[in-house]
Amino acid sequence: MLKHVHTSSSSVRSNCSTPVHTPHHHHGTIRSLSLSREDTLSINSTMSFGSLSPDNTLSSRSSSYTSLNDSSLSMPSPVVKxxxxxxxxxxxxxxxxxxxxxxxxxxxxxxxxxxxxxxxxxxxxxxxxxxxxxxxxxxxxxxxxxxxxxxxxxxxxxxxxxxxxxxxxxxxxxxRKGGLLKVYDSCLHTGSQYKSLLISSRTTTDELVQLLLTCSNVCNEPVTRFSIYEVNDRLGTERKLHPDDYPLMVTSHWDNDQQGHMRLVMHRNPDPVPMVRRKLPWAPKPRPSRKLPPTPDSPSRPPSVIHLLPKPPSDIASSFRSEMDTAMSTYDNYFYI
Incomplete structure (x- = not known):
């Protein structure tokens, strides 16, 4: 007949190396079984894993993932050449x-x-x-x-x-194919008369000015300080080229008769004159405000209070109305032809 023996789990967790008596029906004796070290480690590892809650594990993983994303965003990507x-x-x-x-x-x-x-x-x-x-x-x-x-x-x-x-x-x-262009640039250096440059038909006026500045080693002057003019020596006229014009295309329209007295000249733009506000002669002059001394009976008023003029006496008002009536009656007596 079997005998039921109850063993608590606390005894197994407290000391796993002590022999545990388990009931076994063999000639009325009880055999003792001992747990090995591998079983002890497996029980301990299972209990330690079970002690962690799944919420804490997920939160720690999510925080580490978020920190990795933040660090990757803050680091700039290197430029590979x-x-x-x-x-x-x-x-x-x-x-x-x-x-x-x-x-x-x-x-x-x-x-x-x-x-x-x-x-x-x-x-x-x-x-x-x-x-x-x-x-x-x-x-x-x-x-x-x-x-x-x-x-x-x-x-x-x-x-x-x-x-x-x-x-x-x-x-x-x-x-590409280009053309030879002669530009007089004495405004850059007094000893320089002109420069002959091989430029493209796609080169604009501003790009030509930048090329002239580079050839003359002028690095501290902006392009906007200079302009290119088309000068006619025979007529004594000049025309300023637009910054987006093509100087080589401009010179290609010159006739054979104009080749001798037409040239491109580089000029320095005048300094901008500061604007001065002009005073209008008919603008009324502001009248100085009079400040009345405060009387001992009334307290002093602030300067922002507007003082009203006193009303004229009744006799002055009546005389003014009589003069206006006379003038209107005289005006009605005129005849217009």
């Missing part, structure tokens, strides 16, 4: 290529300006140059096809280069 190889044999015969660092937001115009400054060609007009991209298109079982693309001034070569495998795209510096 990649090398861009530009073949620039059109600048000089001894120049094969030049490698420039550029990021994905660097435009074609910025690369051309940086390339001219590297070779110390500040007298060259950046509008004379443009970039082309040579791309090889590979097809299975066919010879690679080469295509050439003309890039705009606001295109990003580094971003275009990342869209193609390495070695399958190249950039070439090309040159």
């Amino acid at each position: 990649v090398p861009v190889k530009i073949y620039a044999r059109c600048l000089r015969a001894d120049i094969e290529y030049k490698t420039l660092p550029a990021c994905n937001s660097t435009t074609t115009r910025q690369l051309i300006t940086q390339l001219l400054s590297k070779f110390k060609m500040k007298h060259r007009d950046p509008n004379l140059f443009y970039l082309t991209m040579e791309v090889y298109v590979r097809r299975p079982g066919c010879t690679p096809v080469r295509s050439q693309l003309v890039l705009d001034d606001d295109a990003c070569p580094a971003e275009l280069q990342s869209c193609h495998p390495r070695g399958e795209s190249r950039f070439f510096l090309q040159m």
Whole structure:
């Protein structure tokens, strides 16, 4: 017959190394079983995990995730620059290529300006140059096809280069057709008479002024301080070019007879005159306010109180009305023809 023995769980948790007597019906004896260390560790780990509430665990995880997001937003993303190889044999015969660092937001115009400054060609007009991209298109079982693309001034070569495998795209510096332009710039230096520059037909007046300032090493003067004038020496007239005009297109409209007495002159703009407010002669002059001395009977009044004039006496008012009536009766006696 089996005997039921009740063992509390507190005794198991308090001392797991002590033998625990479990009932077993074998010749009326009770065998003792001892728990191993592995069982002790498993019980302890289960009890320790059960002591944590799921709400605390989720809140700690969410707070750590939020802190990671905040730290990622506060850290600025680094600007990665990649090398861009530009073949620039059109600048000089001894120049094969030049490698420039550029990021994905660097435009074609910025690369051309940086390339001219590297070779110390500040007298060259950046509008004379443009970039082309040579791309090889590979097809299975066919010879690679080469295509050439003309890039705009606001295109990003580094971003275009990342869209193609390495070695399958190249950039070439090309040159547009331009014209020789003579500009008299004695306003910059007294010893200088004129400068002859090779510019593009797309170059505006402001860009021409900036190019002249760069050639003369004038860096502290803004472009708005100077203007280009079209001067006619025969007639003694001059016309100021608009900042968005194209000076090379202006000179191309000159006739053969006008070539001898027409020229472009650079002038410094006069300093703006400060505006002075003009006084109107008919403006009434403000009359000084009289301040009456306070009487001992009445307290002193503030200066903002308006004093009313006393009423005229009755005899003066009656005489004024009689004069007005006489004048009106005389006016009615006139006859108009």
